[in-house]
Amino acid sequence: MLLLQALNPALGYYLSTQTKVSPVTRGILINWLIEVHSKFDLMHETLYLTMNLLDRYLSQVPVQKNEMQLIGLTALLLASKYEDYWHPRIKDLISISAETYTREQILGMERIMLKQLKFRLNEATPYVFMLRFLKAAQSNKKLQQLSFYLIELCLVEYEALKFKPSLLCASAIYVARCTLHMAPVWTALLISHTHYNVSQMKDCSDMILRFHKAAKTGKLRVTYDKYMKSERSNVAVLKPLDKLPL
Structure with a gap:
């Protein structure tokens, strides 16, 4: 897992190479x-691989703004084929895009993306690290849901994107443990499994706390609303910390 991550370093600010796509456009997509x-009730793994495929493709190929939704849907299709028990039908993807694209366009983009990404779908996504690190954290349901939130x-x-998936996940768990007032907030077992101590997570943890504070009033609210539900332990309702105990 760490070897896969080493072979695929953090993408950083790759959109500087795109002239028609901005961070705002990416966020909306x-x-x-x-x-x-x-809506398709797909597995967690599929979501994270979708984002990985999307960002890797955008980091390599200049695209037009009106292609973004097509690329995103195709990434979702590829990820679901690789990770899930089933994948959405092409006609359902066409429908959910308000008939913006045709079957031929989606299948064509699927071939283009696979070729561009050299058919590499086995990637070290945050989901893989989260499972491993949460086990080391001996997590309960609330910690698990808050960390994923x-x-x-x-x-x-x-x-x-400037942080490696492993660091993002370790920092998310750290912020979650702090938010839930767990003691100790970071353990020797977590250091052993994540390979990060608290000081190494400072910048990433501060960023995640900032996202947590902004979630309730932000414009992109799908994740906030998703984690307000009881099946997600209503973790979005938890008040963010004012600051981390670093």
């Missing part, structure tokens, strides 16, 4: 894709 993912808030934020 991902916010919508999270909603689409929920925080990492999902990162998905729409372009700024988060």
